[in-house]
Amino acid sequence: MIELQENERVIKAVRQHWLIFVLEVLFLAALALLPALQFILPGVAETMGISLTLGSSALFLTATWLFFVWVTFFVVWTNYYLDTWIVTDKRVIDIEQKGLFNRSVSECHLDRVQDVTTEVKGFLPTLLKYGDVIIQTAGEQGRFVMRNVPDPYGIKDAIVQAHKTTPSATNGHP
Amino acid sequence: MNRLAVGAFLERLITPQILWSVFLVTTSLCIMATIILWYHWRTYALQTQTMRNARIVYVAGSVVFVILQFTALLSL
Numbered sequence: 001m002i003e004l005q006e007n008e009r010v011i012k013a014v015r016q017h018w019l020i021f022v023l024e025v026l027f028l029a030a031l032a033l034l035p036a037l038q039f040i041l042p043g044v045a046e047t048m049g050i051s052l053t054l055g056s057s058a059l060f061l062t063a064t065w066l067f068f069v070w071v072t073f074f075v076v077w078t079n080y081y082l083d084t085w086i087v088t089d090k091r092v093i094d095i096e097q098k099g100l101f102n103r104s105v106s107e108c109h110l111d112r113v114q115d116v117t118t119e120v121k122g123f124l125p126t127l128l129k130y131g132d133v134i135i136q137t138a139g140e141q142g143r144f145v146m147r148n149v150p151d152p153y154g155i156k157d158a159i160v161q162a163h164k165t166t167p168s169a170t171n172g173h174p
Numbered sequence: 175m176n177r178l179a180v181g182a183f184l185e186r187l188i189t190p191q192i193l194w195s196v197f198l199v200t201t202s203l204c205i206m207a208t209i210i211l212w213y214h215w216r217t218y219a220l221q222t223q224t225m226r227n228a229r230i231v232y233v234a235g236s237v238v239f240v241i242l243q244f245t246a247l248l249s250l
Contacts, residue, residue, distance in 0.1 A: 057188045060246035064200050067239035071207045074232050078211055081228075082218050095218075100210050103218070 002086060002093055002105070011158050012087040016148045017130035021080045028076065032069045035062040075100060085146045087155065089162045092135060092144060108144045111166040112137045116159050118152040135159065190250045197243055204236060 004010070038058050082097040093107045113135055120131030131152040135144040149155055211232070219225050 057193055057246075057250065060193050060197070060243055060250070061188075063239055063242040063246055064196060067200060067204065067236070067243065070235050070239060071204055074211055074228070075207065077228065078214055081225075082214060097214075097218075100207075100214065 002095070004088065005090060008091075009089045010086060011089060011162055012085075012155060014085050014087075014146070014149050014151075014155060015080065015083060017128065017150045019124065019128055019130065020148050021077070024076050024080075025073065028069055028073050031072075032066060035065055038062070085149065087158055087162065089165060092146075092159065094144065094146070106144075108135060108137045108139060110159070110163045112139050113159065113163050114138055116156050116163075118156045120152060133159070190247070193247060193250065197247055200243070201240060204240075208232075208236065 035058075079097050079099065082095065082103070084095045086093040086095070089110070091107045091109045092113075093105065096104045096106075098104075115136035117134040117136070118131060119134065120126055120129070125131045125148075128150075129152075130148055130150045133146040133149060133152045133155050135146075136142070137144055146152075146155065212229075215225055215229065
Protein backbone atom coordinates (compact mmCIF):
# COMPACT_ATOMS: atom_id res chain seq x y z
CA MET A 1 0.00 0.00 0.00
CA ILE A 2 1.26 3.52 -0.77
CA GLU A 3 1.82 6.00 2.03
CA LEU A 4 0.78 9.52 1.10
CA GLN A 5 2.86 12.45 2.26
CA GLU A 6 1.48 15.13 4.53
CA ASN A 7 -1.08 17.34 2.74
CA GLU A 8 -0.89 15.13 -0.34
CA ARG A 9 -4.16 14.65 -2.21
CA VAL A 10 -4.99 11.90 -4.70
CA ILE A 11 -6.30 13.40 -7.93
CA LYS A 12 -6.73 10.23 -9.98
CA ALA A 13 -6.09 6.52 -9.55
CA VAL A 14 -6.18 4.63 -12.84
CA ARG A 15 -5.74 1.12 -14.10
CA GLN A 16 -5.34 -0.09 -17.65
CA HIS A 17 -8.46 0.05 -19.82
CA TRP A 18 -10.93 -2.77 -19.18
CA LEU A 19 -10.47 -4.03 -22.75
CA ILE A 20 -6.92 -5.15 -21.92
CA PHE A 21 -8.31 -7.30 -19.10
CA VAL A 22 -11.19 -8.58 -21.24
CA LEU A 23 -8.77 -9.72 -23.99
CA GLU A 24 -6.85 -11.80 -21.46
CA VAL A 25 -10.10 -13.20 -20.07
CA LEU A 26 -11.23 -14.17 -23.58
CA PHE A 27 -8.09 -16.26 -23.95
CA LEU A 28 -8.81 -17.95 -20.61
CA ALA A 29 -12.44 -18.51 -21.67
CA ALA A 30 -11.17 -20.29 -24.79
CA LEU A 31 -8.97 -22.47 -22.55
CA ALA A 32 -11.95 -23.19 -20.29
CA LEU A 33 -13.90 -24.44 -23.30
CA LEU A 34 -11.23 -26.98 -24.27
CA PRO A 35 -12.80 -29.83 -22.24
CA ALA A 36 -15.86 -29.51 -24.47
CA LEU A 37 -13.75 -31.29 -27.10
CA GLN A 38 -14.44 -34.53 -25.22
CA PHE A 39 -18.02 -34.34 -26.52
CA ILE A 40 -16.97 -33.61 -30.11
CA LEU A 41 -13.78 -35.61 -30.61
CA PRO A 42 -15.11 -39.11 -29.79
CA GLY A 43 -17.83 -38.70 -32.44
CA VAL A 44 -15.31 -37.58 -35.06
CA ALA A 45 -12.85 -40.31 -34.05
CA GLU A 46 -15.60 -42.91 -34.20
CA THR A 47 -16.11 -42.16 -37.91
CA MET A 48 -12.41 -42.93 -38.41
CA GLY A 49 -12.70 -46.21 -36.51
CA ILE A 50 -11.00 -44.93 -33.36
CA SER A 51 -12.67 -45.38 -29.99
CA LEU A 52 -11.86 -42.33 -27.87
CA THR A 53 -14.21 -42.53 -24.90
CA LEU A 54 -12.40 -41.65 -21.70
CA GLY A 55 -15.14 -42.65 -19.29
CA SER A 56 -15.30 -41.57 -15.68
CA SER A 57 -11.81 -40.06 -15.48
CA ALA A 58 -12.97 -37.40 -17.98
CA LEU A 59 -14.98 -35.64 -15.26
CA PHE A 60 -11.95 -35.51 -12.99
CA LEU A 61 -9.68 -34.20 -15.75
CA THR A 62 -12.28 -31.59 -16.73
CA ALA A 63 -12.65 -30.41 -13.11
CA THR A 64 -8.86 -30.23 -12.72
CA TRP A 65 -8.47 -28.24 -15.93
CA LEU A 66 -11.26 -25.81 -14.99
CA PHE A 67 -9.72 -25.40 -11.53
CA PHE A 68 -6.40 -24.47 -13.15
CA VAL A 69 -8.14 -21.93 -15.43
CA TRP A 70 -10.06 -20.57 -12.41
CA VAL A 71 -6.88 -19.90 -10.40
CA THR A 72 -5.18 -18.44 -13.49
CA PHE A 73 -8.14 -16.08 -13.96
CA PHE A 74 -7.64 -14.72 -10.44
CA VAL A 75 -3.90 -14.35 -11.00
CA VAL A 76 -4.64 -12.34 -14.18
CA TRP A 77 -7.27 -10.28 -12.34
CA THR A 78 -4.86 -9.57 -9.48
CA ASN A 79 -2.23 -8.43 -11.98
CA TYR A 80 -4.77 -6.12 -13.57
CA TYR A 81 -6.20 -4.86 -10.29
CA LEU A 82 -2.87 -4.12 -8.61
CA ASP A 83 -1.28 -2.54 -11.68
CA THR A 84 -2.15 1.08 -10.95
CA TRP A 85 -1.09 4.64 -11.55
CA ILE A 86 -1.86 7.20 -8.89
CA VAL A 87 -1.76 10.89 -9.73
CA THR A 88 -1.53 13.11 -6.67
CA ASP A 89 -0.99 16.85 -6.41
CA LYS A 90 2.70 16.17 -5.68
CA ARG A 91 3.74 13.14 -7.77
CA VAL A 92 2.75 10.36 -10.12
CA ILE A 93 3.16 6.86 -8.69
CA ASP A 94 3.48 3.88 -11.01
CA ILE A 95 2.74 0.54 -9.34
CA GLU A 96 3.60 -2.18 -11.81
CA GLN A 97 2.49 -5.71 -11.06
CA LYS A 98 3.96 -8.28 -13.46
CA GLY A 99 2.90 -11.70 -12.29
CA LEU A 100 2.78 -12.66 -8.64
CA PHE A 101 6.49 -12.31 -7.95
CA ASN A 102 7.40 -9.15 -9.81
CA ARG A 103 6.24 -5.81 -8.48
CA SER A 104 7.83 -2.45 -8.90
CA VAL A 105 6.82 0.95 -7.57
CA SER A 106 8.30 4.09 -9.09
CA GLU A 107 7.33 7.71 -8.74
CA CYS A 108 7.95 10.95 -10.48
CA HIS A 109 7.61 14.27 -8.70
CA LEU A 110 5.48 16.77 -10.54
CA ASP A 111 8.07 19.53 -10.19
CA ARG A 112 10.38 17.39 -12.36
CA VAL A 113 7.82 17.01 -15.15
CA GLN A 114 8.96 18.68 -18.36
CA ASP A 115 6.41 17.49 -20.86
CA VAL A 116 3.27 15.36 -20.95
CA THR A 117 2.23 13.62 -24.19
CA THR A 118 -0.88 11.61 -25.00
CA GLU A 119 -0.88 8.89 -27.65
CA VAL A 120 -4.05 7.22 -28.89
CA LYS A 121 -3.11 4.89 -31.72
CA GLY A 122 -5.32 2.42 -33.57
CA PHE A 123 -9.00 1.77 -34.22
CA LEU A 124 -10.03 0.28 -30.87
CA PRO A 125 -8.12 2.82 -28.72
CA THR A 126 -9.75 5.65 -30.69
CA LEU A 127 -13.21 4.09 -30.42
CA LEU A 128 -12.94 3.20 -26.73
CA LYS A 129 -10.92 6.28 -25.78
CA TYR A 130 -7.84 4.73 -24.25
CA GLY A 131 -4.13 5.19 -24.92
CA ASP A 132 -0.74 6.05 -23.47
CA VAL A 133 0.26 9.06 -21.40
CA ILE A 134 3.98 9.75 -21.63
CA ILE A 135 5.56 11.96 -18.99
CA GLN A 136 8.98 13.37 -19.78
CA THR A 137 10.89 14.13 -16.61
CA ALA A 138 14.18 15.76 -15.68
CA GLY A 139 15.05 12.81 -13.47
CA GLU A 140 17.18 9.73 -14.10
CA GLN A 141 14.26 7.72 -15.31
CA GLY A 142 13.58 10.17 -18.15
CA ARG A 143 10.27 8.80 -19.42
CA PHE A 144 7.33 7.70 -17.39
CA VAL A 145 4.74 5.84 -19.43
CA MET A 146 1.16 5.07 -18.42
CA ARG A 147 0.10 2.39 -20.91
CA ASN A 148 -3.42 1.74 -22.17
CA VAL A 149 -5.14 4.00 -19.67
CA PRO A 150 -8.74 5.14 -20.14
CA ASP A 151 -9.31 8.84 -20.80
CA PRO A 152 -5.65 9.69 -21.48
CA TYR A 153 -6.54 13.32 -22.32
CA GLY A 154 -8.23 13.77 -18.93
CA ILE A 155 -5.22 12.28 -17.17
CA LYS A 156 -2.85 14.52 -19.11
CA ASP A 157 -4.94 17.59 -18.18
CA ALA A 158 -4.98 16.51 -14.52
CA ILE A 159 -1.19 16.16 -14.50
CA VAL A 160 -0.67 19.49 -16.24
CA GLN A 161 -3.07 21.24 -13.86
CA ALA A 162 -1.39 19.64 -10.83
CA HIS A 163 2.03 20.56 -12.21
CA LYS A 164 0.97 24.22 -12.46
CA THR A 165 0.35 24.30 -8.71
CA THR A 166 3.77 22.86 -7.76
CA PRO A 167 6.21 25.28 -6.03
CA SER A 168 8.67 25.17 -8.97
CA ALA A 169 5.96 26.16 -11.46
CA THR A 170 4.69 28.97 -9.25
CA ASN A 171 8.18 30.08 -8.15
CA GLY A 172 7.46 29.08 -4.58
CA HIS A 173 4.11 30.90 -4.42
CA PRO A 174 1.23 28.37 -4.08
CA MET B 175 -13.46 -53.45 -38.63
CA ASN B 176 -10.15 -53.32 -36.80
CA ARG B 177 -10.84 -50.51 -34.32
CA LEU B 178 -8.08 -48.55 -32.61
CA ALA B 179 -9.21 -48.38 -28.98
CA VAL B 180 -7.33 -45.24 -27.98
CA GLY B 181 -9.90 -44.52 -25.28
CA ALA B 182 -9.48 -47.94 -23.70
CA PHE B 183 -5.70 -47.52 -23.84
CA LEU B 184 -5.92 -44.11 -22.14
CA GLU B 185 -8.32 -45.55 -19.57
CA ARG B 186 -5.73 -48.18 -18.70
CA LEU B 187 -2.95 -45.60 -18.65
CA ILE B 188 -4.83 -43.16 -16.42
CA THR B 189 -5.15 -45.29 -13.32
CA PRO B 190 -6.91 -44.14 -10.12
CA GLN B 191 -3.51 -43.91 -8.41
CA ILE B 192 -2.30 -41.45 -11.04
CA LEU B 193 -5.50 -39.43 -10.76
CA TRP B 194 -5.16 -39.28 -6.96
CA SER B 195 -1.59 -38.04 -7.41
CA VAL B 196 -2.82 -35.39 -9.87
CA PHE B 197 -5.47 -34.40 -7.35
CA LEU B 198 -2.92 -34.02 -4.54
CA VAL B 199 -0.50 -32.05 -6.73
CA THR B 200 -3.16 -29.68 -8.11
CA THR B 201 -4.70 -29.14 -4.68
CA SER B 202 -1.28 -28.36 -3.17
CA LEU B 203 -0.52 -25.95 -6.02
CA CYS B 204 -3.89 -24.31 -5.56
CA ILE B 205 -3.31 -23.86 -1.82
CA MET B 206 0.07 -22.26 -2.59
CA ALA B 207 -1.47 -19.96 -5.22
CA THR B 208 -4.22 -19.05 -2.76
CA ILE B 209 -1.72 -18.11 -0.06
CA ILE B 210 0.21 -15.91 -2.52
CA LEU B 211 -2.96 -14.30 -3.88
CA TRP B 212 -4.23 -13.71 -0.34
CA TYR B 213 -0.93 -12.09 0.60
CA HIS B 214 -1.16 -9.73 -2.38
CA TRP B 215 -4.79 -8.86 -1.66
CA ARG B 216 -4.10 -8.21 2.02
CA THR B 217 -0.85 -6.31 1.52
CA TYR B 218 -1.22 -4.26 -1.63
CA ALA B 219 -4.91 -3.81 -2.37
CA LEU B 220 -7.27 -1.37 -0.77
CA GLN B 221 -9.86 -3.28 1.26
CA THR B 222 -12.78 -2.28 -0.94
CA GLN B 223 -16.07 -4.07 -1.50
CA THR B 224 -14.71 -5.32 -4.86
CA MET B 225 -11.82 -6.96 -3.09
CA ARG B 226 -14.07 -8.56 -0.47
CA ASN B 227 -16.38 -9.88 -3.22
CA ALA B 228 -13.42 -11.21 -5.22
CA ARG B 229 -12.22 -13.17 -2.18
CA ILE B 230 -15.63 -14.71 -1.61
CA VAL B 231 -16.04 -15.65 -5.30
CA TYR B 232 -12.53 -17.12 -5.44
CA VAL B 233 -12.97 -19.26 -2.33
CA ALA B 234 -16.47 -20.40 -3.33
CA GLY B 235 -15.35 -21.36 -6.85
CA SER B 236 -12.24 -23.15 -5.59
CA VAL B 237 -14.27 -25.17 -3.09
CA VAL B 238 -16.72 -26.16 -5.85
CA PHE B 239 -13.89 -27.35 -8.10
CA VAL B 240 -12.21 -29.33 -5.30
CA ILE B 241 -15.53 -31.00 -4.45
CA LEU B 242 -16.07 -31.76 -8.14
CA GLN B 243 -12.61 -33.33 -8.40
CA PHE B 244 -13.16 -35.32 -5.22
CA THR B 245 -16.57 -36.57 -6.35
CA ALA B 246 -15.14 -37.61 -9.72
CA LEU B 247 -12.33 -39.50 -7.97
CA LEU B 248 -14.71 -41.32 -5.66
CA SER B 249 -16.90 -42.38 -8.58
CA LEU B 250 -13.99 -44.05 -10.40
